[in-house]
Amino acid sequence: MTTRSSFPPLRTIAAVVLALALSGCATFSKDGGLDAVSAMTAERIGQDLRLPQAADTDPAGEELARLAHSPLSADDAVRIALLNNRGLRASLAALGVAEAELVQAGRMRNPSVGFSRLSGGGETEIERSVMFDLVGLLSIPIRRDIEARRFEGAKLAAATSAVRLAADTRKAWFNAVAAAQSASYAEQVREAAQASAELAARMAKVGNLSALDQAREQAFSAEALTQLARARHNATAARERLIRLMGLWGSQTAFQLPARLPELPNAPREPGNIEALAMQQRLDVQLAKRDAQATARALGLSQATGFVNVLDAGYANSSKSGAPRENGYEIELVLPLFDWGGARTAKAESIYMQSVHRAADTAITARSQVREAYSAYRTSYDVARHYRDEIVPLRKKISEETLLRYNGMLMSVFELLADARAQISGVNAAIEAQRDYWFADTDLQAAINGSGGATAGMAGAPATAAETAAEH
Structure with missing residues (x-):
């Protein structure tokens, strides 16, 4: 008309x-929202986000050069990942998309x-x-308000990606150190098995050992060799996963790792009111709330323009x-x-209810995850401490008593070697328990501050070639 x-x-x-x-008309900000994301990340993991100012700079390479003469710590690995991980860069690029939508919403057609x-x-x-x-x-004020909320949501999503990357990198670092440590012990098992097999061959040659006992020692030596090959591959795979998360390649991959995992803390952290803390700190909970609020504003716009658009x-x-x-x-x-306009309004209302239910589900899931994460954390700590304070010292005492009896000619050399293999097996299990504790500690922090930790049920340590020696 x-x-x-x-x-x-x-x-x-x-x-x-x-x-x-x-x-x-709205204009683009100087930082593109990165400062807010960096602040949220630093609040949760203690490290901020710093992107290179020029395309030809290599901040990860500079950081590695500074750390070249010392083993890479877990915090160092996280710092490099935040600087260099391309997946995180892609997530941060979404900030530019959201800000462009905000600027566009403030401009008249x-x-x-x-x-x-x-x-x-x-x-x-x-x-x-x-x-x-x-x-x-x-409708510019309403549209700007909607897009501003979405821009804030994009900041939360980017911070979530950064916090999740930090947790994944820390776990990959612990896994790489533990795998290298286990490979070192697998080497000791192989050496002991090889020495036992050679001794058995010499004794069988002079008639002091039966063919059955010799075959057992040779079988164990062969199994120990395959276990060593698996352990070396596991160490390589764990290191490569860490390398991928840090975004390294070429000569940058030649960094050093510590020979051992960090020691357990003197006491575990108490649960306190971790559920309430998670409701305040978790980024996915905040993101779900903001999404529901933005959808509510979008519903108001749909109702306002449903009749005349x-x-x-x-x-x-x-x-x-x-x-x-x-x-x-x-x-x-x-x-x-x-x-x-009834169909558009009905659609907006359904989308709003969807976001409300999703926010409630996110909160319920967060509370459950943080309780589960603390249970895994506390159990892992108790198991690792039990290995450190009880099982490993007992293995050591048994080994010392066995050596005394061997020196007194009260047991054979094969019994001594079998006991040495069993002791190494106990140490390997202790390494895995210590690694699992640090996994659980990282997952607990993610469950409180980030978007949830991937917890799993506790399982016993897998059988190793050293444990097979108990049958000989």
């Missing part, structure tokens, strides 16, 4: 409206220009018009041959004869 009238002052009004719209020329009967008629989107102009107004003039030019204004309104 189009209406026209002779109303010259509307040219001035349109110019004023346009000036106001242009003056309210470009005006449309109309021109027509009719001629006939010796006369020519020319019409000109400039149309502005009034609905878009009036096209309303254009602007300046128009017309000129005819031999007649003075006529000035006026033009209003274009889409009549809601077939579509009253």
